[in-house]
Amino acid sequence: MKRRKAVRVNWVKVMAIGCIISCIFDFLLLFLLGSYYVGYSQLHNTISSLGATVSPVSELISIWWIVIGIVFIVFGIVFKRAFDKDHKGVKLVSLLIIMYGLGEGIGSGLFKADVIDGKRTLSFLLHDIAGGIGIAAALLLPLVMRTVISKENNPRFYNFSWVVFSIGSLTLLLFVLHFPSDMGALIASYKGLWQRLFLLNLYVYFISVSIIMYKKNTIV
Template sequence: MRITQFNLVKVVAMICIISCISDFIVLFLLGNCYPGYSQLKNTISSLGASVSPVSYVISLWWIFIGTVFVFFGIIIGKAFDINHKNVKIASLLIILYGLGEGIGSGLFKADRIEGGLTKPFIIHNILGGIGVIAALILPLIMRKLITKKTMFHFYLFSWVVFIIGIITMLLFAIRFSPNEHNFLVLYKGLWQRLFLLNLYTYFIVISIIMYNKEV
């Protein structure tokens, strides 16, 4: 049976929802396969470092997840008015997130060497940073796309997601502090996962809206 544009939007929306939920499950399961790894104290990136026993598996998973978000960013234009400026921006931001935090993290490992950082680690951080910035900006664009008049609760939700995103990102950024025993620095893994939970919840809500929208 021919796949219509309407069906394609629904399929991609469902895949995005499943992928967001699955990513948390995979991160938890693979983290438990890494002796000494703490879900609250260690960063997600360290799962993909060369010294990690799950490095190869998690890298492939991140590339898959990143690809899902790239397609999600492309298809969002089919769910809304593709000629609308804010749709194009939202699409680009989601694609950048998929390329940076997903595919980029999978291709470039966060490896450290004694006394410095490796080139892959630096590229990993740069691409991840681009992805995070894109994710932070997304709610500000989506609130213009789905306005206060058309969906008031989503408009408010976008602001909440943006604020929580800023707070959790700043908390995670404190990991660069020289005081490694500081509570905020120690629990960097927690802040990173809260940032991810906040973002994935937003992606899931957008996916539900796309699924229910008549194309």
């Protein structure tokens, strides 16, 4: 009998495509599931409230957050195969991506942002802590990527990383800060908008990194 040739899976390409699909699907899913939540506003309500127990799509979105968290964790691990795995910057980027998957993905899925009798629950607190860790990792990601893909190697991506970091910082500030004025109250009322712009900015960056990884065409 003839022996079958072993199929070598290019995990860099697989996870690059998987990350791109996950980012696009996750962003669209927020709007799709939000339409099933009567009274829910994409502009004013946070993404976390979609996963709260009172939400009609709570279980579905929580399961999806866990799934996409796992995708990002694997993506972070495979990231090192596409670049110099011994490079400190590569190791740190890999860790930041894994932290994002653990915090904003699995953490958000496991701990619901529940409010009972007007008070935040322990689950809400854990949800915020996990999400905060994930967001911090995501915000730092473009800065660290500049050490992996230098200005000399790819000046456009290097500058793009600065733009992504700047937009991420601005939208995060608009999301978390409270300004003592009527204008400040108006800005604070659009938490859903600032959060989605932060997410869109991050996902565009993840997709860009995925495309670079795919083009490197590393065989593992």
